[in-house]
Amino acid sequence: MSVIPNQRHLFDIPDDVAYFNTATMGPMTTASVEAGKAGLARKLRPWSIQDTDFFADTARLRPLLAQLIHADxxxxxxxxxxxxxxxxxxANISLAEGQEILVLEDQFPSNVYVWRALAESTGAQLKTITRTGSSTLSDCLLNEIGPNTGLVACAHIRWTDGALVDVATxxxxxxxxxxAFVLDLT
Known part of the structure; x- marks a missing residue:
């Protein structure tokens, strides 16, 4: 896995500030702020926005994102x-009674609550995976995935400590x- 170079120049963060609370309130890039301003300015005259414009940006972005992550x-x-x-x-995942839903300990709550509800409604079992010793999160997940696993739900990077999950493996x-494998990639 390669690491991208430092991207600090894309943000308006003073040199003397180290900000880590991005799971709660991440800073926006200066380009995002400019795009937001342009979008708001466009809405000053909503009658000039065509129906086809509603989907134009996402239609342009979907293939770019697909190419970036090697997806369809x-x-x-x-x-x-x-x-x-x-x-x-x-709402679109079918689980059988007794199947396991695997989540990671200290996972962001929105990626736990929905699976608790799904377990309750289907009779599946929610199982929280804890990292032990020097094992990685990936190793711990891989050790638990088996014939009774119906769903694995996690983030690529755990918000509490920055630990990575090898999503390919x-x-x-x-x-x-x-x-099923559901990733929170925020």
């Missing part, structure tokens, strides 16, 4: 929030067992 364009969807996306995923093992 039709598999890319934009939603207003992670909790909305997770609820949508949960975990995803492969999920596919090997026919388990």
């Amino acid at each position: 364009t039709d598999g890319i969807a934009f939603v207003p929030s992670v909790s909305y996306a997770l609820a949508t995923a949960a 975990v995803g492969k093992k999920c596919r090997d067992y026919g388990a």
